[in-house]
Amino acid sequence: MLAPDTLCHAFDGTRLIASGELVTVAPAVKQAVDDGARGPVLVFDDRDSRLIELDLRGTPAEVLARLAPAPAVARGPGRPRLGVTAREVTLLPRHWDWLAGQPGGASAVLRRLVEHASRDEAPKQRARLAMEAVDRFMQAMTGNFVDHEEASRAFYRGERERFATLTAPWPADVRDHLRRLATTAWDAQTG
Structure with a gap:
């Protein structure tokens, strides 16, 4: 929700x-x-x-x-729920051996590795998600517009001026929102 x-x-x-x-x-x-x-x-x-x-x-x-979000359910006495989800992880024996030799145990090491990787990948992921947002909006709103395909190609090529030219005749509200989304996506790729 x-x-x-x-x-x-x-x-x-x-x-x-x-x-x-x-x-x-x-x-x-x-x-x-x-x-x-x-x-x-x-x-x-x-x-x-x-x-x-x-x-x-x-x-x-x-x-x-x-x-409105559902009201929080009061919990009884005991250990507080930390939001940890237990799942199965399949690794090769040499990976388990390496994890066993690390300080803090396997779970702590895996959490650190995931945190590190997610920080390194965050800019790339933001750019990808922003590109997908443009694509999703275009599919829903501009699929029948004149030059939709060409505008989509211009967007993915990063041809800002051509994109602006192709989208200029489109209805103002759709065009303006799409251009904001596109600018965010392009900026996320270069930033």
């Missing part, structure tokens, strides 16, 4: 309905649908351009209530 403060953009067809935190976008979407939005009405998560499905049944207050 998404948090109510998730940042998103909502479109009625190619018209931007609302953007901001989900808690403010959801009532705007509800209102647009109630007022006869022509659609399709799509809400995109700003982080990855995944579609957010909203349950718009009932009143605006009921829609918002469904966004």
Whole structure:
């Protein structure tokens, strides 16, 4: 379940309905649908351009209530839950031998290795995720637009001027959001 403060953009067809935190976008979407939005009405998560499905049944207050996170369940006495998930790891015997000789035990060493690798990979992963967000948004919103394929190619080649030229005739709200996503992706690749 998404948090109510998730940042998103909502479109009625190619018209931007609302953007901001989900808690403010959801009532705007509800209102647009109630007022006869022509659609399709799509809400995109700003982080990855995944579609957010909203349950718009009932009143605006009921829609918002469904966004609220479930209350935390009180735990009884005992050791606190640390968020650790036990899973099976398959390694060769020489790997287990090496782990056994490391200070802190196998779990501690594996956690350190994962932390180190995730820090090193973070910029690459951010760039990849930003590229995927552009692709996801384009597939959902611009697939039928003139020059969609060429704009997609220009995006992946990093041809910023050509991308801007090809997307210039597109509906302003879609074009502007797509350009922001593309700029974020390009900047993540070079940064």
